[in-house]
Amino acid sequence: MSVNTLLARFLVWRIRHINNKNFVLLLSGLIGMLSGLAAVTLKSAVHFIQQQLTGFFHFGFPNLLYITYPLIGILLTVLLARYVLKEKLGHGVTDILYTISKKSSLIRRTKMYSRMFTSALTVGFGGSVGLEGPIVVTGSAIGSNVGQLMHLNYKKRTSLIGCGAAGAIAAIFNSPIAGVIFAVEVILSDVTIASFIPLLIASVSGQLVALVLLGEEVLFSFRLEDPFQAADTPYFLLLGAVCGLAAFYFNRIMWAVEGWVGRIQEALPRALMGGIGLGLIIFIFPPIYGEGYDSIIAMLSGQDEVLLSRSFFFGELDSVYVVLLFMLGVLLIKPVASALTIGAGGSGGVFAPSLFMGAVTGFVFARFINFVQVAGQVSVANFALVGMCGLMSGILHAPLTAIFLIAEITGGYTLFVPLMLVSAISYSVSSYFQRYSFYTKNLVERGDFIPYDKDKQVLRLISLEKIVETDFLEISPRASVQDLVGLVQLSKRNLFPVVDEKGVLKGIITLDDIREIMFDSDKRQTVIIETIMRQPPAYVQLDDEMESVMNKFEKTGAWNLPVLYGGRYAGFVSKSRIFNAYRTRLIRQQRE
Structure with missing residues (x-):
C-alpha cells in the first residue's frame, strides 16, 4: 500500500472522528516537539564544531x-547552498514573513533542514550571527509542510507556522512565554484566542523536548544575584535612550x-571578501566569534579576563580604560561583522547579535558609571x-518578547520594572528614526508586507487574474457604427473595447457615445x-497589486477599467467584481 493511500485513509478517518480545532491542537504539539x-x-x-x-x-x-575559520565556514555555506541545496539564503525571518504575505504560507520542503546545515557551518566556524533565525525558519517550515500534508487551509497553515x-x-532559551509572544509580535499579525492556544501547546512542547535532552547544558540562562535598586531608575531611563540609538545604529550599519x-555579483568573490574581512575583525576582537553567548556570560559574571582572552589586550586587564575601549570597539564593529557574515553568503x-549588542551596551554603560563614580555603584550584570x-x-520591534525573554532567562521578575522602562523607551527612540523593524523594513518598502492593516491584507489575497471579465465584445477601429449596432444586439454589456488585429486596445466605446448616431441610418454607415472612440481613464496591468488597482478606481471614479497583459487587451475589471471577491474572502476568513 502506497504512502499516499495511507495518508488519504488517515485524512478520511480524521475528518470523521476529529474536528478541525482539536486536530490543530494535536498538530501544534507535534510541531512544537519537532x-x-x-x-x-x-x-x-x-x-x-x-x-x-x-x-x-x-x-x-x-x-x-581566527582569520581563516570564518572564511572557510562562509565558503562551505555558499557552496552547499548553491550547488547542493540550490537555495538562496538571507534573513530567514524576513523570508517567512514574505511567504505568509505573498505565497499563501507555502514554505519549501527543503527549508525544514537546509538552514540547519548552512547555519551550523556559518556559526560553527565563527560567523558573527545567531542560530535563532535559522531555527525559526526550520520550525516554521515544519509547521507549513505539516499543514500542507494535512490539507489545511491558509489560515491554519499560518497558525502552524507560528507554532x-x-x-x-x-527550546533555545528555555522560555515558553517568550516563544509565544515572539510568534504573536513578529510572525503572526492576526491572533485570536482560538489560534493562541496552539501557540501555547507548541511552545511548551518545544521547551520540554529541550529540557529532556539537554537540561541546562547549552541553553543560555543566568541567575540574578543583585536586586533592583529604585535609585538606579534615572540610569535605566538613560540606558533606554542609549539602547534605542544603538538599535538604530545597528540597523543602519547592517543595511549599509x-x-x-x-x-559584488559573483558569489565566490563575495564570499572571499566577506570572509576575510570578518576573520580580521574576529582576530582583533575575539568576543565577536560566533553567537557570543560565552562573552555575554562573562560580562554578567564580571570576568574581564574571558572578554580579553585570545586578544592583543589580554595583558591590560588591570586597566579600566582598556576594558571599556575594547568593549566599545566590539559594540561599534559588531554590526559590521554580522552584515559581512550574511552579506557574504552565510x-x-x-x-x-541583538542580545549581544544589548549586553555590551549595558556593560559599557554600567562600567562607565562606576568608573566616573557619579553616585555609588550600579550592578553591571543588571x-x-x-x-x-x-x-x-x-x-x-518586539518589546514584549524582549521583556519576557530576559525575565525567563533570569528565572524571575526581579528586573521587570527596568525591563519595561528600557524596552518601551528603546522601542520609541528606535521607531522615531526607523518606523519598521529590521525584519519588515525591506518588505514594506517593496510593498510585500502590510502590517496591521486588515483591509490591505484581504486585498492582497484577491487574485486580479481570477476576477478579470472577458465577456465584452470587441470591435475593430476600422469598423463602422453599423457593425457596432450588430454587436449591441448580441451583447449584455454597454461597453465595447476597440481592439486592432494585433490585440492592442485602441480605445473604448459605450452606448452613450453612439446613442444619437445609431438611430441615423446614413451616419451608421x-x-x-x-473617429468616435475615446481613451479609458486608466489602464490596469494583469500583474498589478489589488491596492494599486483600487487606487486607480478611486482616482478616476470609473466603474470598469481595461486590463492589459504584455501590452495587449485581456479584459475588464469592475468595482463590483472586486467588492464581491473582497466580501467572499472576508467571510471565508471569519469562518476559518
Whole structure:
C-alpha cells in the first residue's frame, strides 16, 4: 500500500472522528516537539564544531586561525547552498514573513533542514550571527509542510507556522512565554484566542523536548544575584535612550554593509571578501566569534579576563580604560561583522547579535558609571541584562518578547520594572528614526508586507487574474457604427473595447457615445469607430497589486477599467467584481 493511500485513509478517518480545532491542537504539539528537537540538534552541532576548532587555543594569546575559520565556514555555506541545496539564503525571518504575505504560507520542503546545515557551518566556524533565525525558519517550515500534508487551509497553515516559531524560541532559551509572544509580535499579525492556544501547546512542547535532552547544558540562562535598586531608575531611563540609538545604529550599519557587499555579483568573490574581512575583525576582537553567548556570560559574571582572552589586550586587564575601549570597539564593529557574515553568503539571524549588542551596551554603560563614580555603584550584570532587552526591543520591534525573554532567562521578575522602562523607551527612540523593524523594513518598502492593516491584507489575497471579465465584445477601429449596432444586439454589456488585429486596445466605446448616431441610418454607415472612440481613464496591468488597482478606481471614479497583459487587451475589471471577491474572502476568513 502506497504512502499516499495511507495518508488519504488517515485524512478520511480524521475528518470523521476529529474536528478541525482539536486536530490543530494535536498538530501544534507535534510541531512544537519537532521544532524543539531541531533546536537541540543545531545548538549541539554548533557547540561541537566550535569546541573542535577553538578548544585548543591558548587563553592569553591571539590565534591566526581566527582569520581563516570564518572564511572557510562562509565558503562551505555558499557552496552547499548553491550547488547542493540550490537555495538562496538571507534573513530567514524576513523570508517567512514574505511567504505568509505573498505565497499563501507555502514554505519549501527543503527549508525544514537546509538552514540547519548552512547555519551550523556559518556559526560553527565563527560567523558573527545567531542560530535563532535559522531555527525559526526550520520550525516554521515544519509547521507549513505539516499543514500542507494535512490539507489545511491558509489560515491554519499560518497558525502552524507560528507554532513552529514559538516552539523553536522556547527550546533555545528555555522560555515558553517568550516563544509565544515572539510568534504573536513578529510572525503572526492576526491572533485570536482560538489560534493562541496552539501557540501555547507548541511552545511548551518545544521547551520540554529541550529540557529532556539537554537540561541546562547549552541553553543560555543566568541567575540574578543583585536586586533592583529604585535609585538606579534615572540610569535605566538613560540606558533606554542609549539602547534605542544603538538599535538604530545597528540597523543602519547592517543595511549599509550588506548593500555594499551585495554589489559584488559573483558569489565566490563575495564570499572571499566577506570572509576575510570578518576573520580580521574576529582576530582583533575575539568576543565577536560566533553567537557570543560565552562573552555575554562573562560580562554578567564580571570576568574581564574571558572578554580579553585570545586578544592583543589580554595583558591590560588591570586597566579600566582598556576594558571599556575594547568593549566599545566590539559594540561599534559588531554590526559590521554580522552584515559581512550574511552579506557574504552565510546563514544566520540577528536575534543573537541583538542580545549581544544589548549586553555590551549595558556593560559599557554600567562600567562607565562606576568608573566616573557619579553616585555609588550600579550592578553591571543588571544593566547588561536590561540592555539586552533594550536592543532586542529596538532592533526587532518586539518589546514584549524582549521583556519576557530576559525575565525567563533570569528565572524571575526581579528586573521587570527596568525591563519595561528600557524596552518601551528603546522601542520609541528606535521607531522615531526607523518606523519598521529590521525584519519588515525591506518588505514594506517593496510593498510585500502590510502590517496591521486588515483591509490591505484581504486585498492582497484577491487574485486580479481570477476576477478579470472577458465577456465584452470587441470591435475593430476600422469598423463602422453599423457593425457596432450588430454587436449591441448580441451583447449584455454597454461597453465595447476597440481592439486592432494585433490585440492592442485602441480605445473604448459605450452606448452613450453612439446613442444619437445609431438611430441615423446614413451616419451608421459612414461613421468609423476610431473617429468616435475615446481613451479609458486608466489602464490596469494583469500583474498589478489589488491596492494599486483600487487606487486607480478611486482616482478616476470609473466603474470598469481595461486590463492589459504584455501590452495587449485581456479584459475588464469592475468595482463590483472586486467588492464581491473582497466580501467572499472576508467571510471565508471569519469562518476559518
